[in-house]
Amino acid sequence: MKKIVTAVFFIFLGVLILSFPSFDGVKVFAQNEINPPKVEIIFFYSETCLHCQAEQKFLDTIQSKYPELEINRYLVSDSDSKKLLADLLAKHDAQMYAGLVPITFVGEDLILGFNNENDIGRRIEQSIERQLNDLNPPPEENNNKVSLPIIGKIDLTKYSLLVQAVILGFFDGFNVCSLGALVLILGLVLILRSRPKIILFGGLYILVTAIVYGVLIFLWYQLFYYLAPVLKIMNVFVGLLGIAGGIYFLRQFIKSRKSDIACDGKESKIVSKHSLKIQKAFQESGGIWGLIIGVFIFAAVITIVEFPCSAVIPVLFAGIMAHAKLSIAAYLLYLVIYLFFYMLDEIIVFLIAVFTMNIKLASGKVMTWLSLVEAIVLFGLGIYYLVSIF
Missing domain, CATH: 3.40.30.10 (Glutaredoxin)
Incomplete structure (x- = not known):
């Protein structure tokens, strides 16, 4: 029962993502501001x-x-x-x-x-x-209102970029490949029974992952910035991306019901290859700087390789930021918030390891049901953006 309540709660949060404004509506508004009737x-x-x-x-x-x-x-x-x-x-x-x-x-x-x-x-x-x-006719009835049991109708457009950054970052953070890589690093360091080294290598992995992931989002942000004039094409692209992401996470949910969630395909081979290398580096103990460089490269490679697995959410977030025409300071603020909630699960695992010298993870069932929630949210996003072009 507790798991069902948790899933419903996450679905409710996911609905808030639909607060993204229609690109076309903003375009018409901007034209009226420039050339008022x-x-x-x-x-x-x-x-x-x-x-x-x-x-x-x-x-x-x-x-x-x-x-x-x-x-x-x-x-x-x-x-x-x-x-x-x-x-x-x-x-x-x-x-x-x-x-x-x-x-x-x-x-x-x-x-x-x-x-x-x-x-x-x-x-x-x-x-x-x-x-x-x-x-200047009065605005049409707000199509961004949804009816929720008990709560009633809510206007999704009133939710800020801050809420969207929190929700999108949170959902994006449940990545098995990246979390598994952190657990590997922490497991190797725990053998040394050294809290300072846990802080050093675990913290370095989290920091490098956040920086590399932030750079990848920034590259998508730049792409959307230049595509901004072609608003309808962006809506179609983001809508199809949302549907594709929903299909992907639905397949992950179905597969994980039969077996544990894991990285698969080429990504799994690359992760396994670099996992063996980092294990070898810790076993050989070739010096602190050698281990630091190894963890740095390992974190960067894992982040880049696993990015396509969940690219839908960061790409959507990059599109939202580009469309909002934020100042550089506001852009960096929202990006940091997104990255914090993206890394939140890994930060929690890291802190538990630091204070208890032990590793504790959520059960596989939780990760499985979160895949279903992500699929529902992304299907909703895709449908919303495709409908908004008409």
Whole structure:
């Protein structure tokens, strides 16, 4: 029962990942910020008309009130103005008003005459406000809301990059290859029964793994940064990647139900090869610096080799950071948070080894069910991104 509750809890956390905004929605918003829609007023007046003078003053007062308003004024006695007025009157089927002033065209509306700001002035403002509302329709119903039992509806878009960094890093951290490599290092050092050496070699492995993994995420970040203009293609790519990742972790879950989770394929051979080398280095005790270099290379190789096994999550995180257009300081902050939660399980194993001189791990069943949770989360991500392109 406890394991079921734990799995449900992780699934709930995984749902929060769907707070990623649609690339297209942000693109439209950015375009509106750069080129805000306008309502045009075309005002025809005569220099000798008192009503025209009153409307001139009224238009001056509302200009600052409506930044989206563009006011063009034409002296009706000019030949070019007469032609424009005739065309507009014909368009509105109002040729009978030719020769009368003031005449005001507010977007698609024609308003004849002017008396004061409370009567015709109010009609002009109502026309402006109505047409601005048409140009800036209220947002459609939020499709990022999901209904959860007991909790009810929640708006996924309100969750910050910080939450996404924590959740993605946490799920990404359950990597059997990397954790197994750390256990190997700690197991070899525990034979020496030296706490300082456990801290040195275990800490070095964790530090190198975090740095190399961070560099790999940064390279994906750079790729997404240059692909940012092709937003729909990015959505398709990330969506398909999510589906592929879901299939991969679902297969891992099915396989692990029959046998223990382990690295497989070419990655397993490479890991085994370098594991034998590092064991040999510890057995020969060729000097502290030789062991440090060996652990450094071992950690770097393991991190690079196992990266394709779980590339879906770090690639998604890199895409989110690139899309958010973060400052370098904010980018580094979120990356450090992600890496901390990515390494959290290994940090816990490391600290237990330091303080107890023993190695304790989660059961194989926990790792198995976490594979299923990851599959569910990644399927959800993939579907979300693919649907968002329509």
